Amino acid sequence: MLVNTIHGEMDDSLLEKKEGSIDNDVESTTWVEYWLDGVLVHRSAHVTLKTSPFTTLEAASLG
Amino acid sequence: MANTQSMCTSFLGEVLTATHNFGSAPTRGAATADTFKGALYLVSATINASTTVYSSTGEVTGTNYTAGGVAITNATPPASTNTSSTAGVGYWTPSASITYTNVTLSTAFDTMLMYNSTQSNKAVSVHTFGSQTITAGNFTLTMPSNTTSAALLRLSTT
Numbered sequence: 001m002l003v004n005t006i007h008g009e010m011d012d013s014l015l016e017k018k019e020g021s022i023d024n025d026v027e028s029t030t031w032v033e034y035w036l037d038g039v040l041v042h043r044s045a046h047v048t049l050k051t052s053p054f055t056t057l058e059a060a061s062l063g
Numbered sequence: 064m065a066n067t068q069s070m071c072t073s074f075l076g077e078v079l080t081a082t083h084n085f086g087s088a089p090t091r092g093a094a095t096a097d098t099f100k101g102a103l104y105l106v107s108a109t110i111n112a113s114t115t116v117y118s119s120t121g122e123v124t125g126t127n128y129t130a131g132g133v134a135i136t137n138a139t140p141p142a143s144t145n146t147s148s149t150a151g152v153g154y155w156t157p158s159a160s161i162t163y164t165n166v167t168l169s170t171a172f173d174t175m176l177m178y179n180s181t182q183s184n185k186a187v188s189v190h191t192f193g194s195q196t197i198t199a200g201n202f203t204l205t206m207p208s209n210t211t212s213a214a215l216l217r218l219s220t221t
Binding site for chain 1: 068167
């Protein structure tokens, strides 16, 4: 598979692949990195938001 | 300095004056939805409930990232649902993920500001996540489900 890198497209067989993830109350995140001779040449991340600002509106009582 | 996830307080007032339009509103000059954008901000920035308008101060910079960010897909108008006889929830969620394609963002960022580019770049909401950098890759923000309990924007009455 070809991977876009800082050197252009490269075959992933030439690269070291590292993956990671975070899953907490705020987000579910995955990322993938490709390294070449100790240099990071590609990093992508995918964040799924779980929480968002929530606003409550209240009507004031009259009288 | 730190970013804080929050509904921008200015937005609350602007909702009441129809400054923002996620759907159609016959009382406005244009009945079409406004254009909303998402801009990314560095961990060192200060984007929070006091933010009233998009600014490039503290915004990420890098290859293939345009100042101001990207347009947010809005194919589904806002909805509202009664949760009881006296309360309800109005909600809206972008209809597609927000993707920054083939970017290199070397300085850590952790915030996306949604703002209304049709209405003078007025701020809508601030969304934070774990610190990220991107190298010749994609950064994708997948939206929560468009429901009363999870939608990206939710206004509730009690």
